[in-house]
Amino acid sequence: MSELDDLVARIQAQMDLDAQTEYDVLSEIRDHLEEAVAQARAAGLDDGEALLQAASRFGLEEEIGRQLQAAHQGWGTADAVMAAALPVVGALILRWLAFAPNGTALGWPQLLSRPAFWIVALVALLVPLLKFERWRYALATWVLFWGLTVLFVTLPALRW
Amino acid sequence: MALREQMRKGTTNVMILNLLADLDRPMYGYEIIQELEARSQGYFQFKEGLIYPRLHEMERQGWLQAAWQGTEGSRRRKFYTITASGRRRLDREIQGWQAFAKNVNRMLGVETAS
Numbered sequence: 001m002s003e004l005d006d007l008v009a010r011i012q013a014q015m016d017l018d019a020q021t022e023y024d025v026l027s028e029i030r031d032h033l034e035e036a037v038a039q040a041r042a043a044g045l046d047d048g049e050a051l052l053q054a055a056s057r058f059g060l061e062e063e064i065g066r067q068l069q070a071a072h073q074g075w076g077t078a079d080a081v082m083a084a085a086l087p088v089v090g091a092l093i094l095r096w097l098a099f100a101p102n103g104t105a106l107g108w109p110q111l112l113s114r115p116a117f118w119i120v121a122l123v124a125l126l127v128p129l130l131k132f133e134r135w136r137y138a139l140a141t142w143v144l145f146w147g148l149t150v151l152f153v154t155l156p157a158l159r160w
Numbered sequence: 161m162a163l164r165e166q167m168r169k170g171t172t173n174v175m176i177l178n179l180l181a182d183l184d185r186p187m188y189g190y191e192i193i194q195e196l197e198a199r200s201q202g203y204f205q206f207k208e209g210l211i212y213p214r215l216h217e218m219e220r221q222g223w224l225q226a227a228w229q230g231t232e233g234s235r236r237r238k239f240y241t242i243t244a245s246g247r248r249r250l251d252r253e254i255q256g257w258q259a260f261a262k263n264v265n266r267m268l269g270v271e272t273a274s
Contacts, residue, residue, distance in 0.1 A: 011209075024228075024238070025212070025216070027236050027238075028189060028212065028237075028238050029209070029212065031188075031189075031190070031235060031236070031237055031238075032189050032190045032208065032209075032212075035190045036190065036208070057207070057208050058207070058208045058209040059207030059208060059209040059210055060207075061209070063210070064207075064209035064210060064212070064213070067210065067213035068212060068213050068216065070213065071212075071213040071214075071216040071217045071220070072216060072220075
């Protein structure tokens with residue numbers, strides 16, 4: 001482990017965030033430190049001096065880690081509500097799209113020919129990607145969307 | 161020195177918002193701190209790492225919008241821009257600062273240009 005890795009690890013030790021947020025925060029910090037070290041080298045310092053200067057200017061890792069943790073605590077509350085609500089709302093809209101007023105389920109040709117269906121499909125994919133920037137969540141939502149679609153079309157008796 | 165440090169801490173957010181509004185382009189953390197230090201002409205000493213909690217908090221508040229550039233495996237860099245909400249916040253902070261400075265100056269008997 002390089003000294004820069006060690007510094008980033010000490011900051012990480014102060015945080016307890018979800019994996020993606022922590023990865024993003026540490027990526028940003030690493031990028032900062034790498035640029036600071038590169039600039040110090042360009043100014044004539046050797047590798048060790050450059051790292052020392054970058055670490056010194058960056059500040060105490062314990063304090064920074066604590067403040068980052070504080071800045072992100074509660075970050076997920078509003079997002080979590082929206083993230084949980086999105087599949088539910090999507091499923092309700094999908095149900096509305098997949099069933100005719102008389103209660104019979106539309107077949108694949110009719111369903112796939114409805115522009116609204118594709119709009120909902122796009123929303124189910126793009127909102128998680130653009131709003132949450134979590135591709136795994138977007139993928140999960142997308143899989144759920146198509147799973148429900150298959151269920152609604154192939155098993156109309158599941159109407160609820 | 162302690163007063164200066166307290167003032168810097170209390171005004172870091174507004175200085176970041178002002179910088180992003182002034183330059184009106186996406187900036188990343190290292191770039192922001194370098195520009196702030198250049199503008200302060202050495203008067204304020206910033207601990208560079210402490211800018212990130214501020215940036216993330218303001219992003220959370222909706223005053224800044226952030227976007228990653230670059231891909232996994234290559235250099236990924238997070239760029240910040242000020243939002244309309246951030247600009248309104250900046251206006252309020254500047255008005256608050258002007259009122260604060262005016263009243264402190266008045267109480268200290270310090271004359272100002274305005």
